[in-house]
Amino acid sequence: MHPNPPDLTGATVAELSETELLARVFPLLADARATLVGPGDDAAVVAAPDGRTVVSTDVLVEDRHFRREWSSGYDVGWRAAMQNLADVAAMGAVPTALVVALTLPGDVEVRWVEDLARGLSDAAAPWGAGVVGGDLSGGPAAVVAVTVHGSLEGRDPVLRSGARAGDLVVHAGVRGRSAAGLAALSAALPADEATEAARAGYLRPVAAVDAGVAAARAGARAMIDVSDGLVRDARRIAAASGVTLALDEPLEAFADEAELLAPVAAALGDPGLGDPGLVRAWILTGGEDHGMLATVPREVGPPEGFRVVGEVVERSEHEVLVAGEAAARGGGWDHFGGTARV
Amino acid sequence: MHPNPPDLTGATVAELSETELLARVFPLLADARATLVGPGDDAAVVAAPDGRTVVSTDVLVEDRHFRREWSSGYDVGWRAAMQNLADVAAMGAVPTALVVALTLPGDVEVRWVEDLARGLSDAAAPWGAGVVGGDLSGGPAAVVAVTVHGSLEGRDPVLRSGARAGDLVVHAGVRGRSAAGLAALSAALPADEATEAARAGYLRPVAAVDAGVAAARAGARAMIDVSDGLVRDARRIAAASGVTLALDEPLEAFADEAELLAPVAAALGDPGLGDPGLVRAWILTGGEDHGMLATVPREVGPPEGFRVVGEVVERSEHEVLVAGEAAARGGGWDHFGGTARV
Known part of the structure; x- marks a missing residue:
């Protein structure tokens, strides 16, 4: 034309x-x-x-x-x-x-x-x-x-339903940055290093795509894109697999992410790294980070790009435990909506 | 839940x-x-x-x-x-x-x-x-x-670019019904057999899917889903293939469709089957019918479900001819928008 x-x-x-x-x-x-x-x-x-x-x-x-x-x-x-x-x-x-x-x-x-x-x-x-x-x-x-x-390059797809008691729970990618970035944008926080990292995590998230493929190649048994929050998506693996995912204390398992986000929480008037606290809530319930949550046989160990964040245990009363407590009561988020209640 | x-x-x-x-x-x-x-x-x-x-x-x-x-x-x-x-x-x-x-x-x-x-x-x-x-x-x-x-079941895809001079232009499916049905709905025409057929053509079009597959199996050289009007989509084949599509007089090639739509045009106050006229415009420029327009080698003849509606000729001044006239001038529709100007 x-x-x-x-x-x-x-x-x-x-x-x-x-x-x-x-x-x-x-x-x-x-x-x-x-x-x-x-x-x-x-x-x-x-x-x-x-x-x-x-x-x-x-x-x-x-x-x-x-x-x-x-x-x-x-x-x-x-x-x-x-x-x-x-x-x-x-x-x-x-x-x-x-x-x-x-x-x-x-x-x-x-x-x-x-x-x-x-x-x-x-x-x-x-x-x-x-x-x-x-x-x-x-x-x-x-x-x-x-x-x-x-x-799939000839491999079987990694479903949500393959987790087995004894597996390691592993995670690749960032946690809580998108939620923190949205909070920073909503509050119009002044730009500093932490705020910028969080904003970038919201505006241009980097999904752990390579890690997902690496996990499949390494023999991951179950995997999910963490788009709705760590606990909510862990619950989906647990429900599909008929197991319980026992997650480690998130402020320790994701200590580096917590440290990065602490100044953003502080700028929003939050005390910081405690429980309840914004940082812990972002890590546990923040969505849209697009990390990979997977389970792998213990003998395989964490695939490239992954860290260990918990273990799979026999199905108990609760589908997800966080540092030993039932996620729905102990963690500060809504059971259905994945919304932080802090 | x-x-x-x-x-x-x-x-x-x-x-x-x-x-x-x-x-x-x-x-x-x-x-x-x-x-x-x-x-x-x-x-x-x-x-x-x-x-x-x-x-x-x-x-x-x-x-x-x-x-x-x-x-x-x-x-x-x-x-x-x-x-x-x-x-x-x-x-x-x-x-x-x-x-x-x-x-x-x-x-x-x-x-x-x-x-x-x-x-x-x-x-x-x-x-x-x-x-x-x-x-x-x-x-x-x-x-x-x-x-x-x-x-594709092992076949080559049938592109818009394969038409060759000498091919037959063939069409499967209904023509103009969706446009007539929209006009009938807009004017709140009372329901009768013709109006209902047109309305159904707009609300629940039936695409010529089997015919598309049959054309591919029969060796069609070019094909397009007629979603934006016969002339406009014929022009796309012509442009992609470097040929001219010479379409037969639509009131003859689609005499059955014209007969079906004539009462709808009459109910809208249009004289009927003439040129210019609503029926001819619907057939030439009406969108969303999802028929298949294809070209096939002459020796193959129309595949199952298709009728002959024209022929492919060497590229001339115009990409599409309708009953020998340049479509842009003789047919009553806008060159770019495919909008009926009747």
Whole structure:
């Protein structure tokens, strides 16, 4: 349509047709290694070398998962990709390709959409995974629905249901940073090193994708992407496997994370590292960090990138124990909602 | 959570947690034949027997693609599935599995969501394709983002770019019904046989999925899902293939469809089957019917379910001709938008 694309600085998506907008976005998408047919036809074709495709979908909704005044288009694209990449990694699969269904209000700037495409691409690029297709529509709020695909490379998928009593409970990735970052943004805390690390953890989380694949290769028996909080997601493994996950004291198991987050809690008026306390609550119940929680046979030990954070025991009255106490009563969070009650 | 699920007649989604809502929806989803790991873990695993997966995503947005006062949840689920199934069929692939990212305002009734799940499942069931995963979120409008997967069964994908001069242009499925149905709903036309057929074409379109697969098996050279109008989608094949698609007079090529739609046009005050006229415009420019437009070598002839609607000729000044006239001038629709100008 435009042999010489016009300068669209400041233009909004309402000023372009879908075709024109896609023509600006496609060149920003990195090639996926597994792409056999890329964007531009009715559908894409993605390689599935071992005859199986891992698939998961996750949506980000404006004013519910992000705010456009806090998150750039790049941030939103990055997060949308990362939360999906984490889901295939939690099966032990290597990400191969993404598709994106994007709903946008007319007042969104074209530049914001281009930034979103860059964020999606950059987040997926380390695994050679790219955006192979998409759909664009107008709507009352920005909604980014990403579907991700992955390859198990011949391995069995690592399910939530494989944990066995005697396994080590292991974790890879950061804990509590996204929750602390959201709290810091909500309170408009001044920027310092700790606050910045937390904000970055919320705006551009880095999922423990490599660790997920490493755990699968090492023989992990169960795994989950920690998207809704350590306790809540530990409970999902426990329920699916019919066991109890006995987690170590989080201020010790995640002492480094706790130390990093303590100044953020202090700036919010919290006493610090105690129980109850904000830091402990962030580590136990904070969502959206996209670390990997896995169980591995004790003789295997923690796979690369993982730390030991507990052990699997025979199913007792409670599905999750934290430092020996029932999580629902002793830990300071709501049983169903995973919401901190501190 | 609920050993005996409560009666939720009239309840809205705001009254349930995501987990509770999913627990009501999962049992409504038919098993997909290709499902290796279904809903409930971090991701699903879908069989891809020939080492490739066809993938496409399409979104339906409330008040843009549907209205809740016209479309039931079942209708919306059906349409969301069908428009996606059409995309993989247009590559010549058999649908295998869908995932759904659903954004819902809090006032949507639980029953509406259950109906949507049934509509999705029923639309995909004939091909043994089921919903293998999903995500639910609140939001200001209902947004249904479906991603569909398909299997090429060892065949090459049928792209838009394969048309060659001398090919027959063939079409399977209905034409103009969705546009006529939308017009009938907008004008609140009284129900009669023709109006009902048109309304059904809008509310629950039936994509020509089997025909797409049959065309691929028969050796179709190019194919597209007709979602944006016959002329507009013919232009996409022409552009991708570097040819011109010379379409026959639509009132003759689609005489049966024209006859069916004529009473709807008459009820709207249109003279009927002439040029310009509503029926001709619906057939040429109406979207969302999800027929298949393909080109096949002349010696192959129309595959099962297809009719001949034109021929491929060497690229001339215009990408699409209708009854020998340039589509942009002679047919009564906008060159870029595919919008009827009648």
